[in-house]
Amino acid sequence: MTNAFLYAFAGIGLFVLGLHALVVHAHVLRKILAVNVMGSGVFLVLVALARRSGEATSDPVPHAMVITGIVVAVSATALALALMLKLAGKSGEAVLPGKHND
């Protein structure tokens, strides 16, 4: 079942696209989107590779892990958005203040 590898490669592509956006963009909302895309990529690799031995074996453990991961991701996103709003409320823009050699 090589189709599983197709999704696994797509997952790696998403991870790298997200990483690129996380580094390149200054706006915090874009960085939050980027982290979410990276997370989706990791989850995709996790579930897709569980199917690489064929249809017969469906491993439920990665599925459960991804559900856990999705819930962690939405929690982190909510906290990040609230922080961004508070930061924008104080500084007037949603970018990270002061560059520290990054």
Place this chain on the structure above:
Amino acid sequence: MTATDYAAACLFILGGIFFFAGTAGLLRFPDVYTRLHALTKADNVGLGLIVAGLVLQAESWLVAGKLLLIWLLVLFAGACVAHLVARRALRKGIRIWTE
């Protein structure tokens, strides 16, 4: 393949054509109102045809009922959301396209 399978396949293809037309309309129509028109009309019928095809193949009445429920919910939500989008567009003062 049995006769119902062929009938279902025809319904799927027909539904697919409606989806395609709706999407083409969404991309090609000139303003938000006509696009909404293309989207909701075509998608409702398209989804209806596909649901009809699936109902033909359904194993039990329970499954068929659930499929119908899905279609009704999509119809309802689609109508409401289209209304909301159109109203917001009108409030924002987006002109209706006229030739």
Place this chain on the structure above:
Amino acid sequence: MLIGLLNIDWGVITIMLPLAGGIACVLWPAMSKPAGLISVTGVVLAIAGLGWRIMENGTYRHAVGGWGAPLGIDLFADGLSLVMLIMTALVGLGISFYAKRFFSPCDAVRFWPIWLLLLAALNALFLSADIFNLYVALEMTGLAAVALTALTGRIDALGGAMRYLLATLLGSLAYLLGVVLLYHDAGSVDIATLAQRIEPNAAVWTALGLMSAGLALKTALFPLSFWLPPAHASAPAPVSALLSALVIKASFYILLRLWLELFGAFAEGVSMLLGLLGAAAILWGSLQALRQTRIKLLVAYSTVAQIGYLFLIYPLALVSNGMAASMAAYLAFSHALAKSAMFLAAGNLMQFGGHDRIADLDRAVQRLPLTVAAFALAGVSIMGLPPSSGFVGKWLLLDAAMSQGRWDLAVVMIIGGLLAAGYIFKVLGYAFTQAEVPHDARAVPAEMEWAALLLAIGAILLGFMAPQIFALIHPDLAVNASEAGTVWTA
């Protein structure tokens, strides 16, 4: 009676007690402070119980749900986990008593539940034997730490917390991708099972790279340390102490555990790289600390430098002399005590003068003698002067470097010590001199001064405890360590 106490499953209690305490704080906010103090004290007792059990029965293992690895999740504790837990409990206790007086009632209601959940997350992390469970514990730790960083709501704290959150999420995701590769390579997420099955192949090497990079980012190893100074310097003082003393040790511990159990056997080249980055961290962090004009930023950059020492263990001790676990645990413990004392002392100085500008300390030594003493004693350990624990830890590293002919690393360590002396005496010097503009001074509660001082004294006393700590982790190597512990008297 005593045997009954021994049978209690103390390891589970160390996690469930602070969780229950945190939930109690959410349900009854008015009871936050007493619930918090009771939970933290309870955790200290539970860890004492766990330590006793480990000394009696050997390593601790608990199959959650009764399934056992690899299907279920195992809790596991050996000497290394135990020392990290003791570090968390003692430093956490000190910081809790400081926080009791530090926060206003409305901040206290927000601080205690998050701190208790953070404590539970740290205990869960040090007790976990499952790499996916470690990911969940790591995310818990990260979210709690970010929430605590932003507690003041000041703009610098918000910026620091935002940067910290993005860095910590990126680090966790890289770690998780490593977990994914290991699971699909070896079919398990249990560390012991993985250790039997893992062979050095492309997937394992990639997992090694991803996990090391992600955890190094979360531990703030130079040059991935950009997020640390703004976050640690802008948080409220007890939170800075928690972050620098405990939170960065969590990701460091996972990395060390993975190297000890899984990667250490074949990844010598990468350990050299980690060591070089550690050396760079010592020099860069110390130089930056020397340049700072505010105490909290100075202490934060000092953390960047001290993390460097922790990573020198990889080339010096992981492969060659098998002392890596005990040296790392001892150094981490020593740094946790000294650094928490320093941040708490800095908090006292800020409360006292209303600012943390080093140049305007204005004879703090006369008005806050206990706080300045705490800073000085913690500084002795950071500089690595005898008889402090910092001396013993760094002497062991230096000894390992010289016996292996790594003169470059030895020189870096000595320069790092001199630079540390420079930045600590810079603060102490201003504490003795009069500022040009006299300041109003506000009273600092005695408990806050004593909390800092006791932690600093702990950092010194740990120097005398080296043989015991080493014996906990490597019973067979204890002789070696007792020589190390007594070397300064010779």
Place this chain on the structure above:
Amino acid sequence: MDGIIFLQWAFDAVLGLGLLWLAWRALNSSDLFKAIVLFIAFGLLMALAWVRLNASDVALAEAAIGAGLTGALLLAALARLETMTDQNVSGVSAHPAHPPSPTPAGSRFSRGLLILLLSASTAGMGYAVWSLPSYSTGLSMDVAAHLDSSGVSNPVTAVLLNFRSYDTLLEMIVLLLAVLGVWSLDGLPPQPEKPPATVLETLSRFLTPVFILVAAYLLWVGADAPGGAFQAGSVLGATGVLLLLSGWRPRARLMQWPLRLALTTGAGAFILLGLLTLLLEKQLLAYPVAQAGRMILLLESLATVSIAATLAILFLSVSSGHKMKTGKEEKE
């Protein structure tokens, strides 16, 4: 049947490329609103990918949480951000365009270096995935062997609520931490309330009972089929979001201890049950086989309440300055 296999291949390839293309567009479009809408579309395609990978449980969770609630949170945050930046700083306008500005340090050289590094790591990770042993059953055999004594017949639910229930306990704490973190940031200026559209009100009035029914169904069916606490909780949470959008606000008394109880009940039930089993069975969260099904249903029901309350309250906090009463108001 070669035709079918080819069609499947083509479908998977188009879906994979579509995911990458949507992600790229979402991350690099010039308008933030457009970026978020593309991200939601990306989430829906992800749900489709989960279905293709035979992971229906994940597909449900992704559609409800990944695309639905995350999307609602993002849009609400963007709306607040725009009013806030418009009010506070005259020069900085959020709308219409936040051009995807490069970081100031981004010279052409460092750009090139970044692209080079990322391409190299893509190749490395791709090779690592490709070189994995081609046959692996993971833990599926272990799960299958013990499924009968887990109390449920849906293996994913068995893993989440029994074999690895400790992960789920910690995950409930992560959700609680998100709420505590958001609350501790209070003091945002409240969003002026807009009168909701009547259509939205009708919609929510009609859909609320349907959603509650669906949530209960998902919770119940989770024992044997795709579904369970997370899917049910997120549907219920979405109901809350819809009600909040149509102008409903919980009464102040409801925001006190009833809300606190709802937020903590899932984690609290896990802890109490854990301690009970520790006392009786000497193992944390080890259910007696005969009772396992009932205990899982109990835990899932309470977890559903907590998840729904958490997601709805996160949306409320992000979308309006409507903050929860923290203890300090109670004291003052």
